[in-house]
Amino acid sequence: MDHLDPDRLLPVDPATRDIARVLYERVADMPILSPHGHVPPGLLLEDAPFADPAELFITADHYVTRMLHAAGVDLSELGVGTAPAADPRAAWRILCGNWHLYYATASGYWLTHILGTLFGVTEEPSAANADDIYDRIARQLTSPQFRPRALFDRFDIEVLATTDDPMDDLAAHAALAADPAFGGRVLPTFRPDAYLDPTAPAFRSNIERLTSSIGVAIDDFAGYLRAIEQRRAHFIEHGAVSADHGVREPLTLDLDPVDASALYRRAVAGTLTAQEARAFTGHMLYQMARMSVADGLVMTVHAGVHRNHSRATFDRFGPDTGHDIPVPIDYTGNLQPLLEDFGLAKDFHLVLFGIDETIYSREVAPLAGFYPSVYIGAPWWFLDAPDAVQRFRAAVTETAGFYRGAGFIDDTRAFLSIPARHDMARRSDAAFLARLVREGRFTLRQAERVASDLVDAVPRKAFKL
Amino acid sequence: MDHLDPDRLLPVDPATRDIARVLYERVADMPILSPHGHVPPGLLLEDAPFADPAELFITADHYVTRMLHAAGVDLSELGVGTAPAADPRAAWRILCGNWHLYYATASGYWLTHILGTLFGVTEEPSAANADDIYDRIARQLTSPQFRPRALFDRFDIEVLATTDDPMDDLAAHAALAADPAFGGRVLPTFRPDAYLDPTAPAFRSNIERLTSSIGVAIDDFAGYLRAIEQRRAHFIEHGAVSADHGVREPLTLDLDPVDASALYRRAVAGTLTAQEARAFTGHMLYQMARMSVADGLVMTVHAGVHRNHSRATFDRFGPDTGHDIPVPIDYTGNLQPLLEDFGLAKDFHLVLFGIDETIYSREVAPLAGFYPSVYIGAPWWFLDAPDAVQRFRAAVTETAGFYRGAGFIDDTRAFLSIPARHDMARRSDAAFLARLVREGRFTLRQAERVASDLVDAVPRKAFKL
Amino acid sequence: MDHLDPDRLLPVDPATRDIARVLYERVADMPILSPHGHVPPGLLLEDAPFADPAELFITADHYVTRMLHAAGVDLSELGVGTAPAADPRAAWRILCGNWHLYYATASGYWLTHILGTLFGVTEEPSAANADDIYDRIARQLTSPQFRPRALFDRFDIEVLATTDDPMDDLAAHAALAADPAFGGRVLPTFRPDAYLDPTAPAFRSNIERLTSSIGVAIDDFAGYLRAIEQRRAHFIEHGAVSADHGVREPLTLDLDPVDASALYRRAVAGTLTAQEARAFTGHMLYQMARMSVADGLVMTVHAGVHRNHSRATFDRFGPDTGHDIPVPIDYTGNLQPLLEDFGLAKDFHLVLFGIDETIYSREVAPLAGFYPSVYIGAPWWFLDAPDAVQRFRAAVTETAGFYRGAGFIDDTRAFLSIPARHDMARRSDAAFLARLVREGRFTLRQAERVASDLVDAVPRKAFKL
The missing domain is CATH 1.10.2020.10 (uronate isomerase, domain 2, chain A)
Structure with missing residues (x-):
């Protein structure tokens, strides 16, 4: 395309663009850290054209x-x-x-x-x-x-995380790790939504498989929790660094164990009301934080999505077919019980994502500017784009600076788009930083440090890489 | 004014401004399509000074x-x-x-x-x-x-839609259409709010007139629906292309006909609770979509306004006196029932407006980026202004591009402001497009195509003109 | 720092920066009006190093x-x-x-x-x-x-408002006013939250002290109201111009006196439900407006904050330790009862602040663009920063212009940061105005008038200084 401009996404003002170019060139060729995404591990294992x-x-x-x-x-x-x-x-x-x-x-x-x-x-x-x-x-x-592994090398991907079902045996990950011909680091990610939300379509069969994996009764709440812990341990053994949670609302509830146990038994029996199912799911998000404090998995939350908005399309084509639509998010109130008990816990990391942009300046940056555990999730999904990135940086930086972020997340199923997305992020950040330099808000030298850190030190720290 | 700058609203950066000027000049003199507004048809019929x-x-x-x-x-x-x-x-x-x-x-x-x-x-x-x-x-x-018709010609208005009461006989529109001395296209718009919301002040007398117009009993729900359909047909005969709906919340509900009928009878009797009135109004918005699917009228929704906030002012001066104040909107959840049943229907067009800017990137663009029926309404009311337009374009474009919009809407009662408003929109869009060109996001040639389409092809398609 | 750029915060485009510099230089040295903040009056009274x-x-x-x-x-x-x-x-x-x-x-x-x-x-x-x-x-x-008073002079502070407990005797303010060696104007601000909200920790002991100050029974609602009125009068005698209200939600309710009285008695007894406590607090915000109409104190509302989010931190370190986190705000609906009864009242001033940025264009500017009583609060707290100020100006100006604002508010406990903050605001406003001039939206002469007014006439009018 005649418009693959070498200066694309850099600021329009010439002096600011010159600064941005310096910053971008510094990071353009750094290796890619991709701690959250949806590329199937089999792609790299099989390496088929x-x-x-x-x-x-x-x-x-x-x-x-x-x-x-x-x-x-x-x-x-x-x-x-x-x-x-x-x-x-x-x-x-x-x-x-x-x-x-x-x-x-x-x-x-x-x-x-x-x-x-x-x-x-x-x-x-x-x-x-x-x-x-x-x-x-x-x-x-x-x-x-153009085989996947050749591209993996060409893209200079240092770490690539996949997203996996808790009951996955992670054989593909194990095989990749054991393959002397493949040097990349491909990590599984624990994604237990369908085992925590009683309204999920296959909830009962999911927890049947889960609980039977350690031989406990399906309606034994303590056994259910223990089974989840064991699956997390299995993931950690295979290199997982994080557990990911996709929820419509980020409700967290610290229920009394007796009450939680009773709700669970009724979840198994399929007799929960909508309000009780909501409470149970909220309690399980709280439990996930407790487990992350214990086992060290970074907890990431992708909240605020009404999934499968068109049931007719879901019935014909399944999930992830383009009609997951955002809804408003309230993190401040919903996360208070979780943060009350775990927000100050040593080495607990909680990364908050959202597609409701209003949360950036209102909730996420203020939370991350106080709680050592809270990290600001990168613009995600519809917001994973140049203008949205500028809005994001402007919304969070004045409150929380550059060091409470979690780095860029490509979150992609499209393997080939990984370098395109990271390059977009690097250009966008260079543009943002250059404006601040030109506005006299910090020096070029300081901006250079930040530009590098955003690509490397920041995600490495947030995701414990 | 010494400041009616020929480059007004174009970007401050000189190179970007040069591009914007090229784009603006391309569209500056194109005819005006105004598919939604509040100019009374009598103004043009009478043509009085x-x-x-x-x-x-x-x-x-x-x-x-x-x-x-x-x-x-x-x-x-x-x-x-x-x-x-x-x-x-x-x-x-x-x-x-x-x-x-x-x-x-x-x-x-x-x-x-x-x-x-x-x-x-x-x-x-x-x-x-x-x-x-x-x-x-x-x-x-x-x-x-300076007579209205002379100005209509001078403004180069190709289409002007008015907003009309469902019981209006549309005589003024018929007379205008029949007048060989007037060549403009002045279309009525069906605006039935006061016939659908049981809390509207004159609801009962409105539906009395409505139902008696086709000789059905006032408490006959099926007759009431049929009467609405006939009024829509009357509007279509007079050239209407759209039906407009102003609601505080865009709730839609697919009620069982028996339940809807029972609510209607109690609405007629004036015995609905607030919650029931809300449900009935939500059902009628759903019914309006059903009728639009059947008769082809574009459905436009102007949601999220607390009308007549100051009752004291309303009592003294009536409606539309400056104190209609926006409230937060949730389109994703509220429209799900409507979109479930009609969102994929052939030739159904649903244009979503709002004055809560947060819906642009969070809800409206994602919905329009999936449902073939959903079109993105232009910045409206308080947002019908240069900076708000830039925010709007930036909020929706990366998710939904340029071709899911509905074109600029002036929505004005002030006839003389029509060219001023369309000119503002053309300049603002030129400024937005020029920035993207300068940022290497597309080419000038591509931007030229978009600039023209935003003024012509896009509203023509969305409003079936 | 090598980067204390004399042009800091001015626009990056050279021609726009030149305009901004002219505007900034016009106001850079004007005296500081600080009508809301948290510097203790003792600092200036004692004047200790x-x-x-x-x-x-x-x-x-x-x-x-x-x-x-x-x-x-x-x-x-x-x-x-x-x-x-x-x-x-x-x-x-x-x-x-x-x-x-x-x-x-x-x-x-x-x-x-x-x-x-x-x-x-x-x-x-x-x-x-x-x-x-x-x-x-x-x-x-x-x-x-470097003593406080010397800095007060050096900073050229004309007015400094403190924030004070209703039962404060204001002796420090009196002593300062009586001190011939100190020429500054240091005004108290009436801040009664802890006396109006039954869920506040020391509510009962607070109202005990309050009611006993005028010798009425603690459970006498009329006496309680009278006691508040007398404390307000005491503040007015000591130069107060405003009463400030920090609330999580800006609910206002016009309760029947009998109901309000009954709620109050149960508040005293500590037997209110959460919902009743909410209603009582909402009624008291309404009462505060009534009192402001009567006694002329400007009513300022800082809404939308979940205070002391981390109870563990609160227990160890007390309030104001960094974990007050914003929540979404709805002013339109919540303030309707208050504005219905007092919004058009002569000389009533109501300044609306929030940390949920979405309210600027959606609610605050539209309300201030109609009600003579409503003034737009400046970006506050996390939003008191250069980019946030640009967003704020862009969000409110097209709807409400420049003359419905309340001027810059530093709201600071950090005495030395007062000139830094006001300078930031003056630079940011100069940057905003310069862009508008360069975009041909008004003239430099008009912008110069606005720049001065934003620093002087606007806060002087809003706060009755």
């Missing part, structure tokens, strides 16, 4: 498919729920013919970056050139240097 | 009167509730003597634009020159080129 | 201590709760060794300003130079020109 451009850019990326869906395309035409796409070339043509929909979007930015830097595609995709670009990419995908 | 500067600039514009009220002026001095003002010249003097109150406000921007471009008034109004300016404007108002 | 750099910069400033606490430092090491610090030099070393935590924070900005302008410390503090800087500051503190 990517099938085709549609699989690579469209089918698995609900950021991309949702925009075409909004334009009237049926998800099945894109291979969603039918992957690989019945006709990947047809799906690719749809994407290219609707390229203008992605102008100035986060997805458009990543796609443009990947096409230009990895595949040498620098013209704007369109209906007219779709087939030609498809063929050029498909040809390159057959080359060894 | 405007009475005086106070009527033109003050009395009917609650944006303007509220600021003087906040400064201690009694609304009666401005002709509110007594229009035409007992003494229009005295009202005009008050405005000019308080001109500094409007510095950098949306109203101040429009007034300055109108005075400069239409009336050749380029000095700052003040107590000293109030009479002179009044006389100059009054003199020009007597000229034929 | 400051003890040491730790007392001056660390111990009393929870903005500063909280950041070190978040980094793992125990508050006792900083002298919190043990002030003066057991070892002030050790506390100072901790601050200097963690200087990078304050980069680009509000606290960092103030500290840098004070060190540079008052003490000639222009290098970045660090572990290496901590002792040297400590000694240089300590040496200067012994000089007469």
Whole structure:
């Protein structure tokens, strides 16, 4: 694309841009730490060639498919729920013919970056050139240097965390770690939502498998907690550094053990009211903090999402198909019980994410500016984009500085977008820092230190890497 | 005014401003599409000269009167509730003597634009020159080129939508359409709030007139729905393209017909509790979506306003007198039932407006980035201003791009402000796009396409024009 | 510090910066009006030298201590709760060794300003130079020109308001006013929270002292109200211009006197439910408005704070130790009863503050743009910082202009930071105004008028100075 500008995302003012360029160049080639994401470990274990451009850019990326869906395309035409796409070339043509929909979007930015830097595609995709670009990419995908492991090296990824079901045996992680031919660090992440929320579809079968794994009765609350602890220990043995929690509201409740136990038995029996299920889930988020204090797993919370908003789409295509929609968040009140008991605990780390931007200046920065345990989660999901990053930095920095953050999180299923996203973050931070330098708020030397730390020291500390 | 800068609202950085100027010039003279507003159709039918500067600039514009009220002026001095003002010249003097109150406000921007471009008034109004300016404007108002139709042509308005009561016979619209001397397209808009909300002051008399119009019993819910459908059909016959809904909260509920019918009968009887009235209104918003799916009227929702906040002012001066105050909005949860049933329906268009800016990135852009039916409403009311437009574009674009919007909406009662407002929007969008070009996020050629589309293709599609 | 740039906080664009410099220079040396803050009057009455750099910069400033606490430092090491610090030099070393935590924070900005302008410390503090800087500051503190009164003159403070308990005899204020050697105007502020909220820790003993002060029975509601009125009169006699109210939610309720009286009796007895206590507190905020209408004290509301979020920290170190955390605010609905009855009352002034930024454009500016009584509170606490000020101005100005504000409020306990904060505000406003001039939204002459008014006429009017 003629617009893969070497100065892209840097400030428009020339003097400020000059400063930003200095800062960006300092960090542009530093290794990538990716402590939270959704790349399947099998991708790197198997190291199979990517099938085709549609699989690579469209089918698995609900950021991309949702925009075409909004334009009237049926998800099945894109291979969603039918992957690989019945006709990947047809799906690719749809994407290219609707390229203008992605102008100035986060997805458009990543796609443009990947096409230009990895595949040498620098013209704007369109209906007219779709087939030609498809063929050029498909040809390159057959080359060894486009295999996942080769790209892993080329991307200079030092750490890559996956996201995994608590009952996963983590065999893929073990095999990767044992493989002398692979030098990367691929860590599992403990994600127990479906075992903690009685309203989750497969809750009962989940806890059946969980409790039977250590031979306790399904309705034994203490046994259930012990089983979770053992699965966490299993994850830690395989290198996990964090446990991740996706909740609609970040309610935490310190229930009396007798009450919690009673709620659990009724959760098993499927007789909880909605309000009781909410209380139980709130108590389990509190329990997760207790366990993190005990075993050292960093606790990350991704709150405020109404998942699977369109049930009709969920029924046809499953989860993660583009209709998880944010809702307002209240961290201050909801987390008070958790922070009261664990907020000052030694070595406890709690990273708070949200897609409701109002929480940055109102709640997350003030909490992180007091509690040693609280770290500010990076802009996530819809906010993982250049303007949103500027708003984020401006919202949290004056209250909490640069050292209460958790570093950039790509949170991606799209393996190829990892360097694009980290590069975006580095450019955006350089732009932010350069403005502050130009405004006389700190010196270039100080900004240089911060720029490096944001890429390395800050995530390394927050995620105990 | 010496400050009607030809580059006004364009970015401060010179290189970015140069790009913005190119983009702005491309769209500056394109025809105006105004698919939602409050100009009375009689204005164009009668084509009478405007009475005086106070009527033109003050009395009917609650944006303007509220600021003087906040400064201690009694609304009666401005002709509110007594229009035409007992003494229009005295009202005009008050405005000019308080001109500094409007510095950098949306109203101040429009007034300055109108005075400069239409009336050749380029000095700052003040107590000293109030009479002179009044006389100059009054003199020009007597000229034929300041009659409404002449201005309509001069403003190059292609489509102008009015907002109308469901029981309006739309005779003015019919007469305008039939008038060979008038070539404009003036469309009615169906606005049924007062027929759907049992707490509305004249609810019972409204539905009495409504149901008797088709000869059904007032307490016959099916008849009530049929009567609404027939009024919508009447509007469609007269060119209506949309139905507009102003609600405090955008609750939608899919009630069982038996329950809805029972609530309706008690609404007629005046015996609903507050909670039941809320449920009924929520059900009727759901019903409006069902009807829009059936008859094709675009559904627009203006949510989140506590109307008539000062009852004392309402009692003295009536509605729309400056004290409609925003409240927080939750679209994600409230609209789920509606979107579950109609969100994927073919050709259904739902445009979401709000004055709670937090919904842009959190809810509206994510919803519009998935549901083909959802369109992003433009910044409205207090947000219809240059800085607010930049915040809006920055909040929605990275998530939903440029093609899920609904175009600029002037929503005005002040006829003369229409070109000022559309010009503001075009300049603001040019400024936004130019920044993205300068930041290397897309090319000038791509930005040019977007700039034109935002003025023409985007509103034409969203409003089915 | 090499970065105490004379152009700091001015816009990055050169032409805009030139305009901002003109505006800033116009107001840089104007006297300081500080109508709300927390400097103890005894500081100026006693005029004792400051003890040491730790007392001056660390111990009393929870903005500063909280950041070190978040980094793992125990508050006792900083002298919190043990002030003066057991070892002030050790506390100072901790601050200097963690200087990078304050980069680009509000606290960092103030500290840098004070060190540079008052003490000639222009290098970045660090572990290496901590002792040297400590000694240089300590040496200067012994000089007469660093006594509080000398600094008061040097800072050119025209008015300084303190914040005081209703039962305070205000002897310090009286003594200051009577002291011919002191020419400053130091005004008390009536802050009755602990006497209005039945859930406040010492509520009963507070109202015991209050009611017995005028010899009425503790459970006599009318007597309680009369006692409050008399304390307000006492404050007014000592120069008070405002009454300040810190509440978690700004609920206001106009209760029937019989109901209010009954709630009060049960509040005295300690038998209120949580919901009743909320109602009573809401009624008392309404009563405070009634009293302000009667006696003319400006009513200021600082809403939306969950105070003492960490009970463990509160128990060890007391209040105001860094863990007051913001919560969402709803002013529109909560204030409706108060504004219904008093919003149009002559000479009633109600200044609305909040740390939930979303209220600026959504609620506060619209309310202030209609009600003559409502004034927009300045960015407060975490928002009292350069970027937050730009967001604030952008959020409120287009709706409410410049003349519905209340001027800058430093709200500080840190006496030395007063000029730093006011200078920050003046620079930030100059930056904002300069952008508008450069964008052609008003003229430089108009901006000059506004710049001066924001520093002088606006706070003087809002606070009746």
